[in-house]
Structures are given as structure tokens and as C-alpha cells.
Amino acid sequence: MRHREAEPLLAEGDATAELASLWSRTDASGTAVFRDGRMAGYLLGAPREDPLSGANVWVESAGHAADVAEDVRDLYAVAAARWVEEGRTRHWALVPATDDTLVDAWFRLGFGHQQAHAVREVSAEVEVSVPKGWSIGAPSLADFDDLFEIDFALPAHQRASPVFTEQPLPSRDDSRREWEATVADPDEQVFVGYRGETPLAAFSVVPSRLSRHYTGLMHVENACYLGFAATVPAARGSGIGVALTQSAIQWAAQAGYRAMVTDWRVTNLLSSRFWPARGFRPTFFRLYRAIP
Amino acid sequence: MTIVPFTDEHLDAAGELLAARQRRQREVEPLLPERFEDPAAARVEVEAAWREEGAAGVVAVRDGRVAAYLVAAPRHESWGRNVWVGLAGHAAEEPELVRDLYATAAADWMARGLNEHYVVAPATDRELLEAWYRLSFGQQQAQGIQAVPETVPPPSPGVEVREATEDDLDDLVELELVLPEHQGRSPVFGGGEIPSREEVRADWADGVRSPDEGILLAFHEGRAVGSLAIAPVERSGMHTSVSRPDGACILGFAATLPSVRGVGAGLALTHACFAWARAHGYGTIVVDYRTANLESSRFWPRRGFRPTFYRLYRAIP
Numbered sequence: 001m002r003h004r005e006a007e008p009l010l011a012e013g014d015a016t017a018e019l020a021s022l023w024s025r026t027d028a029s030g031t032a033v034f035r036d037g038r039m040a041g042y043l044l045g046a047p048r049e050d051p052l053s054g055a056n057v058w059v060e061s062a063g064h065a066a067d068v069a070e071d072v073r074d075l076y077a078v079a080a081a082r083w084v085e086e087g088r089t090r091h092w093a094l095v096p097a098t099d100d101t102l103v104d105a106w107f108r109l110g111f112g113h114q115q116a117h118a119v120r121e122v123s124a125e126v127e128v129s130v131p132k133g134w135s136i137g138a139p140s141l142a143d144f145d146d147l148f149e150i151d152f153a154l155p156a157h158q159r160a161s162p163v164f165t166e167q168p169l170p171s172r173d174d175s176r177r178e179w180e181a182t183v184a185d186p187d188e189q190v191f192v193g194y195r196g197e198t199p200l201a202a203f204s205v206v207p208s209r210l211s212r213h214y215t216g217l218m219h220v221e222n223a224c225y226l227g228f229a230a231t232v233p234a235a236r237g238s239g240i241g242v243a244l245t246q247s248a249i250q251w252a253a254q255a256g257y258r259a260m261v262t263d264w265r266v267t268n269l270l271s272s273r274f275w276p277a278r279g280f281r282p283t284f285f286r287l288y289r290a291i292p
Numbered sequence: 293m294t295i296v297p298f299t300d301e302h303l304d305a306a307g308e309l310l311a312a313r314q315r316r317q318r319e320v321e322p323l324l325p326e327r328f329e330d331p332a333a334a335r336v337e338v339e340a341a342w343r344e345e346g347a348a349g350v351v352a353v354r355d356g357r358v359a360a361y362l363v364a365a366p367r368h369e370s371w372g373r374n375v376w377v378g379l380a381g382h383a384a385e386e387p388e389l390v391r392d393l394y395a396t397a398a399a400d401w402m403a404r405g406l407n408e409h410y411v412v413a414p415a416t417d418r419e420l421l422e423a424w425y426r427l428s429f430g431q432q433q434a435q436g437i438q439a440v441p442e443t444v445p446p447p448s449p450g451v452e453v454r455e456a457t458e459d460d461l462d463d464l465v466e467l468e469l470v471l472p473e474h475q476g477r478s479p480v481f482g483g484g485e486i487p488s489r490e491e492v493r494a495d496w497a498d499g500v501r502s503p504d505e506g507i508l509l510a511f512h513e514g515r516a517v518g519s520l521a522i523a524p525v526e527r528s529g530m531h532t533s534v535s536r537p538d539g540a541c542i543l544g545f546a547a548t549l550p551s552v553r554g555v556g557a558g559l560a561l562t563h564a565c566f567a568w569a570r571a572h573g574y575g576t577i578v579v580d581y582r583t584a585n586l587e588s589s590r591f592w593p594r595r596g597f598r599p600t601f602y603r604l605y606r607a608i609p
Contacts, residue, residue: 081478112428161399290607
């Protein structure tokens with residue numbers, strides 16, 4: 001409720017169902033704090049099956065809440081003792097971005113920012129300012145070599161400093177299969193930025209229900225998900241990213257969506273500056289702590 | 293804006309930036325040393341960081357002048373494959389610039405296999421801290437400061453505090469081991485070797501004999517249940533440079549047995565420490581603690597200590 005007061009675009013959600021789902025996950029564990037005979041806070045964590053995440057525990061979006069933010073530190077202290085005892089030393093927590101006190105409590109447990117999830121309204125009235133010499137169109141598999149460069153640009157950027165993601169680089173075969181599926185997918189709307197005849201940037205929008213992120217408490221009613229956005233390094237700063245964002249927002253409104261969600265690595269200097277400047281408001285932060 | 297490697301020719305500009313940072317910080321925390329508001333004095337601190345073995349740095353140049361700098365060096369291997377941005381290791385006209393500086397510097401650190409990154413940043417600059425949090429750093433340690441209180445209340449009934457003697461070394465050794473054991477557990481998960489009892493005993497014996505150290509013991513029901521050490525701040529390896537106030541002492545160690553927490557032994561020791569500091573002519577006292585240590589991170593601020601610097605930490609992956 002507090003979170004929706006700050007960000008009304010978030011769906012009301014069914015907190016009890018979310019908690020039941022979390023609690024039923026394999027190896028879920030958790031803690032609760034009681035004050036004056038009533039539960040004043042809880043924290044639930046469970047590992048995700050993800051080869052890139054190592055021995056991990058995730059506190060999902062419904063995984064914690066407390067009357068007093070400081071109590072989260074006590075809840076984590078007890079929960080993390082078990083996690084580390086089990087060998088799970090990489091900890092993630094999805095925390096409401098609008099609650100500074102709660103986020104600060106996690107920082108004081110050694111967590112830092114990793115990812116931001118965000119939302120904004122869409123509007124058909126937005127003006128699309130395409131830079132001179134550029135056009136926006138649909139992708140063509142005839143341009144696969146250039147599309148592969150776009151596909152490659154984001155993970156290559158994020159594997160470098162200061163993100164240091166472990167996300168693997170795509171192979172040409174994987175990328176081709178992905179682009180073939182994308183072009184054939186009626187649910188996916190792709191906006192490609194062409195300088196002259198050459199595609200150098202691409203943004204992709206899908207219904208948010210297709211994303212694993214925007215469910216439960218992170219769900220936004222009638223929203224689309226801007227799930228991919230990349231510009232090859234040589235074209236960054238050209239203004240095509242702004243134009244593609246405007247196109248996507250305009251299209252989303254015309255297609256009947258009310259809002260658009262997206263996410264970015266907070267340590268990605270380019271995207272962490274670009275998306276807030278485009279009007280996206282953080283809803284959840286994914287925080288991370290690795291215990292050596 | 294361009295990022296270029298730090299060289300000797302940037303020392304003057306970096307001194308100016310650090311002096312400006314110190315001025316801003318002292319507006320919030322005037323107990324910090326004033327002399328580093330002088331760019332010449334600040335330059336000395338930057339140069340000391342720059343001359344450390346293995347040091348490297350970067351500067352942000354905007355409109356032909358230095359707008360931010362960052363200098364770092366590895367420390368002892370007990371900190372892991374590490375690199376440190378120390379107390380005088382960074383300053384910026386705009387906090388966001390440190391993210392660009394770190395991006396360039398960290399690429400070099402990682403290429404050298406240094407994947408554990410430490411940054412000491414002013415606790416009073418929320419925007420600067422935010423910039424580091426948005427580089428995935430979390431808090432690890434806090435340095436705190438306050439003026440030594442003029443008066444202190446008497447200990448709680450049932451708690452007695454006195455200065456330790458060499459006859460108390462066994463108790464001091466037992467109490468010393470309480471802290472690393474506590475901090476090795478959740479949620480601190482502090483690493484590091486626990487010193488041998490012989491080493492610990494020798495250290496406490498030195499402290500008890502030292503005329504300028506105060507070693508205090510708290511007793512409850514006839515048993516030593518807590519200890520505290522206080523010394524001139526010059527003994528500290530952490531409260532140095534721009535964080536070292538003049539005429540200050542450091543509350544360098546404090547522990548109470550877990551079984552008696554809540555009886556007032558920690559409070560009585562702290563008050564006795566303040567009285568000792570006042571009696572020995574100190575006007576300022578500093579302390580430091582792990583921020584993930586729930587007990588100490590709550591106890592010291594409630595005793596009046598205000599954070600001055602946070603040590604931030606990021607381990608990759």
C-alpha cells in the first residue's frame with residue numbers, strides 16, 4: 001500500500017498469494033519479527049536456478065516487509081546465517097525503490113545497487129524527433145550482420161567496467177535464431193534506427209506479461225515492456241536512442257497500453273542516466289551482496 | 293569531459309578538490325580537522341596516497357581543468373585481491389563524476405586481478421554516497437566522532453567499572469575474543485584471522501602498562517563482563533589524514549559478553565571512557581564500527597557518535 005501511494009501505476013496485487021508462492025519454492029526459508037504479540041516484519045528467500053548466479057538466495061519483490069525498516073536488518077541477520085551455512089553466499093533483494101529508509105537499511109547490510117526496474121505512462125501525443133540522416137523502421141533479416149552488431153553491443157558493454165556482468169556474449173547462430181523468432185513474433189514490436197540504409201540501433205517492446213520480472217507486486221496493469229534497447233558504440237550520442245524511445249512510447253499509446261516498464265543495470269553509466277531522463281521512475285531496486 | 297590518467301601535474305588541482313570537499317564536510321561536521329581546508333595541506337594527503345606502492349589514478353577534465361580525481365592502491369593481502377580508495381583518494385565537483393572515474397579505474401584494477409574494491413567516502417555527503425551505491429558498493433565500516441561529554445551519569449546499579457591492571461590480563465584476553473567471534477557471524481561475516489591468545493595477551497599487557505592508554509573493565513556480579521580501550525588518536529591506522537581531529541582520542545576497542553548484554557555494562561564502560569578522556573584533556577573522541585554489526589551500529593550512534601566516513605565495499609562478482 002505504501003509503495004502504491006508513491007507509485008500508483010503498480011498493480012494492487014495479491015500479497016497473500018505471492019507469499020504462498022514464494023514459500024512453496026524449493027529450499028525457501030525465512031524469518032519473522034514479532035512485537036507486542038503480532039508479526040511486525042518478515043523476510044523470505046529462496047534460491048533461483050540460474051547458472052550465472054552461483055550459490056544464491058533471492059529475496060523477491062514480495063519477499064520482505066516490515067513495520068519498521070530497521071527490523072529488516074535483524075531479519076536478514078538470522079536468515080543469512082542459514083543461507084551462508086548452506087553455502088549460498090550471493091544474496092539478492094528486490095526492494096521498493098520509493099522507500100529510502102528501507103533501501104538504506106539494506107545498504108547498511110553491505111548491499112549495493114545492481115538493477116533498477118521502472119515505469120512511466122505512455123502518450124500518443126509525444127513528438128518523435130528523428131535525427132537528421134536517420135530513419136526508424138522494422139528489422140529485416142537481410143540486415144542480419146548489422147543486427148548482430150546491435151545484439152552484441154549491449155552484453156559487450158555490460159561485461160566491461162563498471163558493470164562487470166557475467167552475461168555471455170551471443171554467438172552469431174544464437175543471434176540469428178533470436179532475430180528470426182523476433183521478426184516472426186506478432187507480440188514483439190521492434191523499432192530499428194537506420195542511419196542511411198544501415199541499422200545501428202534497435203528497441204524491442206512486448207506485452208509485460210511476457211516478462212518474468214513484471215509479475216506479482218511488480219506487475220503494472222496494461223503495460224508493455226521495453227525489454228531490449230541497444231545502440232552500437234559508434235552511434236551513441238547521435239540522438240537515435242531518444243527518437244526510438246519516443247517512437248516506442250507513441251506506438252504503445254496507440255496500441256492501447258497505459259504504461260511502459262523497463263529495467264537497467266544501475267552500474268551501466270549510459271542506461272542509468274538515459275532512462276530516468278526519458279521519464280522512467282524506479283519502482284524496485286535489485287540490491288546485491290557477495291560474501292567472499 | 294575526458295578521463296585521463298592521474299600524473300604528478302594533477303596534484304595541485306587534486307589538492308584544491310580535496311580541500312573543497314573538506315570544507316563542505318566541515319560545514320556539517322566541524323570537529324574534523326580544519327587544516328585540510330588549505331589546498332596545500334590537502335595536496336600533501338593526495339600526494340601520500342599517490343606515492344603508495346602500486347597506486348594508480350584517473351582525473352576528469354572538463355573545460356580544460358580537473359573536475360574530479362580518484363587515486364587508489366592495493367593494501368595488505370589480508371584484504372583479499374584488493375584496491376583501496378582511501379580517505380584522501382577522491383573528490384569531485386559533482387558526485388556523478390566519480391562513477392565515470394571508477395569505470396575507467398576499475399577496468400585497470402580488474403585487468404590486474406584486483407576484484408575487491410574499498411572506498412572511504414565522507415558520510416556527510418549523501419549524493420556522493422549515492423553515487424557509490426549506484427556502482428554497487430555497500431557499507432562496510434563507519435567512523436564516528438563527537439565532542440567528549442562534559443559530564444556522564446553514574447553506572448547502572450550492579451555494574452562497576454575500573455581501570456585494568458596486569459592482574460586482569462586473563463579477563464582481557466577472554467573479552468578480546470568476543471568481538472571477532474561476533475563479527476565472524478551473520479550478518480557481518482567478517483573475515484580475517486583471529487589472533488592467538490598469546491598475541492592478544494601481549495597487546496593488552498602493553499596497553500595496561502602504557503601511561504597514555506586507558507584500559508577499562510566492567511564487572512557485574514563480581515565477574516569481568518566487558519572491556520574498553522582508549523588511546524590517543526595517533527595510535528589509529530584508520531583515523532588518519534583528513535579524518536584525524538586534533539587533540540582527539542580513539543575509543544579503539546569495546547566488547548561485552550553476549551550473556552550480559554542489556555545489563556548496562558557497555559553503557560557504563562562508555563561513560564567511564566568519556567570521563568577518562570575528559571580527565572586526560574581530550575576534547576574530541578572517535579570510534580569506528582562495522583555497519584553490518586547490528587549491535588555496534590546501533591549502540592555508538594545512540595551514544596552520540598556521528599558518522600564522518602563510511603568504508604564502502606564491492607566484490608566482483
